[in-house]
Amino acid sequence: MSDQTGFICWTKKNVLQTIATEAPNPSDSVFVATHAPLDIRRIGAAGREARGEQLVTESELMTDFLERPTNNGVLVVPVLGASGAGKSHLVRWVRANAPKKPGRRIIYLPKGSTSLAGVVEKLLMGLEGAPFDDIRRDVSRLGRDITQESLERRLLDELAESLRTAAWATAQERALVGEQGLYLLLHDPFFRAQLLRDESLIRRRAAHAISGRGNDESDVPLQFTSDDLPSDVLDIGQAAVASQRLFRNIVANDALKLAAIGLLNRHLDVAVMQAANLGVGRLHKAFIAIRQALASEGEEIVLLVEDFALVQGIQRDLLDAVLETSVREGRTVLAPIRTLLAVTTGYYGSLVDTVRTRIESSTPFRYELRVTLGRGAQQSPETEQRVVDFVGRYLNAARVGQTKLDELRATDSRAVANACEGCPVREPCHAGFGTTATGHGLYPYNRPAVLRAVRASALSEEPDAFNPRAVLARVVRHVLTEYADDIAHREFPNERFAEDFPPRRDERVLSPRVSEQATSASEGQRRRVLLEFWGGAPEEFGNIAPEIHTAFGIPAVSGAETVRTTPSRPRSSEGPAEREDTAPADGLKESDRKRLAAIAEWNGRNAVLPADVAREIRRTVRAAVLSRLSWTDPATRPAPSAVIERAWPLNAQTVSIEGAQEAIARSVTPAIRFARTPTNARFFEDLVKMQAGIEEGTLEARLRLDELAERYAPVAQEAALESAHRTDGLLVEALRVSIVGAAARGLVVLSDKPAMLLSASLWNGGDERGDSAIRSPLWVRTEERHTEARRNLIAEIRNALGASQGNGEVQTIDGVRALSLINIAADSWDIDPARPRPGWAGPAAASLSSLAAAVAEQVELLTNLAAEIRLRLPRGTGFAETAKAVQQAIEAGEHHGYVRHDDIPTLKQRNAAATAQAGSRELEVLENDLASLDEDASFERRLAVAARDRGPGIGLMRSFLIENEKWLDAGLNRVESRDADDVGELVSRLAAVTKRWREAATWDGS
Incomplete structure (x- = not known):
């Protein structure tokens, strides 16, 4: 037994040659090797007796199509299905398997010949002479004489002309036809430029007519949609006034917009035929001529159309030609024609009622391709097996390769070689990864992985439908080409693979507990993906088949049990999947169960964490952090609750959870971030249980919560201090x-x-x-x-x-x-x-x-105050001496009436207070302070001089000197007017004090 580690049994070249997503692409040998039976449902045509749905085989469909009597020479069998459902594959199978029969002329329109010239050539069947040669000549000018750019302009011109003369059926359409309707917009230079933007419908339609349909282009016909109308133009002012008015009306009115789209689509085919020089009705007449010629030879036509979208531009003429009855007045004048028409379900429903009615009148049935994967109990093991066999058949073709398949010339898939025969690792590979019902190895998948990837590849509009094209493109071709190197280097499976195939809403996923255990083991992320896909998302952690561990280089965990790897079947009910580990223990409410289930969805399915669950997690973590706030280092009074709410709010700015609905400004960096990991999911689950009062099994979560509180409490405190402006x-x-x-x-x-x-x-x-x-x-x-x-x-x-x-x-x-x-x-x-x-x-x-101005004003006031005092108290004269002399003068002159004052007792009292509280020292200090203020004195120095509390003395001194100066001057005047005998000693005293103050008034400071 050989080692399968990193084993690659295919080449990228073989994959690209054999895994084709379009029916006409693979060679006949590859087509045979990969063909798988399809789920074909036969449904009674509209208007007929309801017969329900009936599953039929390809052979039964082909027999019904080829052998059923025509209705007056016309049989049109529509094959419906979503894009990629296998419609074209079925038409090709009919063409490959239709019995050869004299008198049967087969016209096959594959997807590979989708240019207008290619389609016309196949419809004309090589017939020569007029009118066939004329049509060929005119249509061959596309791309040669008529460039794509000129065809785009002609398309707009022809579409405008067709709408100018169009009939209208509704009030909305009436406003859009004629020369003042859409014709106006299509001729306006501004709007023409908008309609010819890159990727516009007109450009794509012109390219389709010249070069045909691209490999990656949808099989839905190219038609106008609301997105094709230039509703996002900003510089509409460049358009004509009338065009602007019509455009604004269309954009503002949904009914008018729908009417415009309908009119454009109804007249688009006519515009294509006119722009391509086919003209309306020419192809119809030519095909009728073919039917007339073949009728005379007793032949019938079998028209196989792989994709109705490929005949865009001639659909009207072609449908008219194939629906025209053969019998007239009892004679067969036109060859009978059987048409197998592959068409998407949506487009078929949009056909004009008269066309659809004519099609359905020719056959009692229509056929639909629809494989339903189902959910829960509705999911059939037989359907699962068919899906696995489908993928396995293409995996085998990729291993065999087109060259060898072409050499085999097999006519049946059962005759195609199995590449696993003779493979050196066949035994361990098949034992670990499994095989299809026909023995094709599923490596690098196994059954659970195949089904999970297939379900993940379902189209969003049909989540339960099996879409062969999507499966081939993503599950087979993409994985075999893009992950071959990862497999060879032991890097597969990985997170990138899991991201390529995200689980559906109803898909079972690993529980946070199992997911965490897997991540904690060696090759953690890869082991997690391995258990999810190849292990079928088991309920318990463990190993899977040892051969798979060996092949992918992921060692088995010693001592772990081997889990049962069964495909996880989606549930039939909506909502998160319930699992044993998220089922509530005693004491959990229904709301707790829903939270646990939502956390599992968040972890395993990348679902959005519900807002209420995220809020409760944030609340718990935040409360733990705030409980550890310490207001002693640094010492500070606890911040008010409003400040803490502002600094450490209960939202994502504080505690951010990846995958929760959060609105965080770019400038904000959350303090705590929880990534979407199994460990965090398990932590969240335990928080829910702790909130419910359940402590068992939550020790690890409690320790982690404690560690978070210890780590982030200083951060929260710093934020609170900053919010309180205490930093x-x-x-x-x-x-x-x-x-x-x-x-x-x-x-x-x-x-x-x-x-x-x-x-x-x-x-x-x-x-x-x-x-x-x-x-x-x-x-x-x-x-x-x-x-x-x-x-x-x-x-x-x-x-x-x-x-x-x-x-x-x-x-x-x-x-x-x-x-x-x-x-x-x-x-x-x-x-x-x-x-x-x-x-x-x-x-x-x-x-x-205003302090600086107040300082300046106060310094000026003090300067003036000192000057006033010095006018009355010269340097060298003490204030106490002067006050004493004044007091003696008052006492000496009071008796003789020379001291006149309104209230002499009050004057004495004030003088006594001034004498007690004022002194020359205060004045000297003030003068020294003022002398220190030169032009360069600092603000601090000027503030100190201005602000110094100088006590009441300076003010009292000033008041004393000024008030007493007044009565002394008056008393002196009275004394001088009396006789000398009356003056005596009082005159001498008053004169001495007054003289001193008068001299001070003229003192120059020397």
Whole structure:
């Protein structure tokens, strides 16, 4: 027994030559080698007695078609089915197997000859002379004298002309025919350019007429759809005004749009015939002439049309010719004609009622190709076997190759050689991967893998139908060519293969538990795909056939059981598949079961995780993280719940789950991301069980949840601090505002130590200034605004730097952290509005916006104040001495009436207060401070001078000097007007004080 590891028993060349997705492509030998019986359903034609559906063989269909009496010389048998269902294959089989019979003339229109010239040539059967030669000559000009570009323009012109004279049947059509209808748009240069865009219908239709249908082109006829109307144009203003108006009406009115599409399609064939120089009716007359000639020879025509789409442009003439009865007045004047017509179901239903009625009047049956894979109990093991045999037959052809098949000249698939005969690895290969009913090896598939891949290849519009073309293209040709190197290098099966064949909604998938176990073993991702496809998605983890493990280079897991590899049959009911491992344990509600099933769908089928399930997962993970928030490192008061909600919201911005419906801005990076993996699916399942109160079997999930909380709690806390504007960078700016506010109150200066600055930054205001009487108006307003805003500022700073105790209020401050931030904040006292700062510090910062102006105004006021005082108190004269002299003067002059004042007791009281609280020292300090402010003085220095609380003394001194100056001047005047005998000692005293102040008024500072 040889080693099958990385074994390749086909070549890419053989695959491409033998695995054709179109019936005319393979050679006859390949066609015979790969032909498989089709599911053909015979259905009573419309209008006839219902007989139900009956499964028939190809031979029964052929016999019915060739032997059934015609209806007055006409028999049209439609073969219906979806694109790729095998209609063309069936027509070719009939052509290959139709018994040779004298008097039977077969006309075969394969898909390979789909140009207009090719179709016409086959229909004319080589007949010569007029009118046949004339038609050949005219149609041969396509591509030679008539280029594709010119044919495109002629198509538009002919279509416009046909619509200009078209009859209308509805109100909508009436607005679209004539010279002011679609004719207008088709001649408008702007809209013509739009209709001739790349991949437009007119371009594709012209290319089809000249070169024929492409290999990858759908067999649905090229017709206008709503997508072909240029409804997305932006520069419509370039079109004529009338064209713009019509176009807007069509785009805005769905009924009018449908009417436009219907009219364009009804007149398209006429436009093609006219543009191709065939003219309407010429081909019909030529074919009728053929039928007349053959009638005289007693022959009948068998017309085999592999694809009705290929006769676009001549469909009307051809249908008219094949539906025209042979018998007239009891005589056969036209050769009978039997037409086997392959046509897609949808297009057949869209034929004009009169055409369809004429077709169905010629035969009691129509045939449909439809293999239903079924679901659940409806899925037939016999159908499964036929599907497996179908794939196996093509796998064998790919191994044998076209060259050898052509040499065999086999006329029956049973006579085709089995490539597995004589293969060195046949024994282990067939033992592990299995065979078809006729002994063809299924490698690199096995039965479960084949059926799963086939179901994944079903067309979305017919999810239960077996589509041979799709299966050949994807399941056979694609895999054998694209994955051969992966197989040879032990890299198959892999995730790419699984992505190529995603499970259907009703397909069984690996449970998260089994999927996680597979992923955790060696070759994890490949093992997971192996179990899903080749293992039939087993309920339990284990090994499959050892030969398969060897061939793919995926070692069996030691000690694991061998699981039963049976094909997973889709369920017949809707909704997620239930499995044993997602079935609820005791205590789980129905809602919990649905969550578990949805998680399994998310993991195994790449389904979208329902929003409610994703939200519960996020809620659980988020709650675990938030429970670990620590407000002691750094010390800070716990952030309010509203702040946490904003910083760490319950949505995908915080916890993102791949495959859930999420709307995340590109600029947002979720903190926690869960990829679509088996491990995460298992974790989610356990979270659901934990929420339901089930702890058994969830220890691993609880440990992981704990680890997530530990890892992401610092991230959540940082986000909360940032949302609360408590990060270090923002706190520095808040502290700077607080320090400057305290400095404006005169509590600190720049040179103070950090401890002093910290104490000042936490000052909450409340006490009154001693020098409020000498504050400028702007200074007072600035200080009042700041004091009001400062209360919240200090509260937030304390919240950011303090620890909550007792009733939750901040009782202590983290001094180490605070001092480190103070050192940074004290570098500059400039409150720059461009720098980011906490939102809660904004009002306090704004209140200081006028501080610079207030400083300038206050310095000017102090300068003027000092000057006023020096006018009355020259340097070298002490204030106490002056106050004493004034007091003696009052006492001496009060008795004689020389001291006149409204309230002498109050004057004495105020003078006594000034004497007690004011002194020359305060004035000297003020003058020294002002002298230090040169032009280069910093803002901090100017702020210190302006903000310094100078107490009440300076203000009282000024008031004392000015008020007493007034009564002294008045008293002196009165004394000087009296006789010298009355003056005495009082005159000397008053004169001395007054003289001193007058001299001070002219003092020059020297």
